[in-house]
Amino acid sequence: MGTIEIDGVPQRVVVLGQGSLDVLDRIGVEPVGVVKSLMPDYLADKYQDEKYVAVGTVKEPDYEAIFMAKPDLIIAEARMASLMKELEEIAPTIMFQADYNQYWQSVQKNWRMLGQVFDKQDKVEAIIAKMDAKIASTRNKAAADNFNALMVMSNGSKVAMFGEKSRFGMVFDELGLKPAKSDDVEVAGSHGNLISFEYIADANPDVLLVLDREQAIGEGVGKAKARFDNPLVNKTPAHQNNRISYLDPTAWYITMAGMTAMDKMIDDVNRVL
Structure with a gap:
């Protein structure tokens, strides 16, 4: 620009x-x-x-x-x-x-830009330092657990999967979880790849992160949770070990790249590690 x-x-x-x-x-x-x-x-x-x-x-x-x-x-x-x-x-x-290919780096750049514009550099740097420590702690936990994870978005009858360098790739790129995979599926664009519940069962994730888009845009609460309560999801290690995280919908979909949002996003992942 x-x-x-x-x-x-x-x-x-x-x-x-x-x-x-x-x-x-x-x-x-x-x-x-x-x-x-x-x-x-x-x-x-x-x-x-x-x-x-x-x-x-x-x-x-x-x-x-x-x-x-x-x-x-x-x-x-x-x-x-x-x-x-x-x-x-x-x-x-x-x-x-934000740049999804280098999410945390680009988020810091945006925060520093606003810090410079409004003469709030010290406050921004203090928040970045705390967030860096929080990210490092989460990465260490993820490395110790060695879990694989699926990051999905529920939207009506559709489920989309997001991998590394995608809209929600920070789960893997920054927080250190390993992607769970069934067949090779290329991640296409910011809306991810459509998958089935059979795909989820076959990928057999240790951790399942679920974003409810309908809730994020004000079209109902709890629809994703009801939809994911099915035999295919229930057979995964994620369900059996209580490692399904229903993500804060506004933090992940509306206020992504915000400071409070970033805190909430990391907390959502930490909850299942």
Whole structure:
């Protein structure tokens, strides 16, 4: 996206995604405008207040509301990458976006960018140091256990599997779990590869990590848990040893790359190690 010039520390910030809002919340930066849809509970308690201007959805900005908020900085996220030009016509705009091929490295880069913009470098570095230690501890546990794992997303009647260097590849790339596999299946794009419950049974995972997309986008609670309670899943070591983790849906799907989200994501994995 190139570089932009920002004159001083921005005072009127519009945030167009929940991951970047998560970071601002942790480092103590107060925005004027936020996206109020698909907001996790840990942010909603504060940011649903009417003093924060509603500026659209995570995919569709409300340009008029953004303009009227008179921002001196807009923070956009991946779902709005194609709209940067329009946003930049309103105010300087920066992109907050994780790279799934080098997840933790890119997340740190984004956090440091916001730390620099808002003169919060010390706070950001302290949080990164704690997260580094937490990741290292989880990797050590994973190495000692030597478990293999399946990372899956449940979405209606469909189940998708995610491997290394994929949208949720941090489970393997950063946290050190080994991928459980049946046949060789190439991971394709951010939505993963569709698999069956027979595939899960054949892969025979020690650990099963399940993300409920429907819950993440507000379309019901507990559907994935009901769907995964079946004979094929129940025969796996993951079920038999109580190592199925139903992941925090908003942390993994909505606020991914946030600071509190990252804490929750690592906790979700640690729970089954």
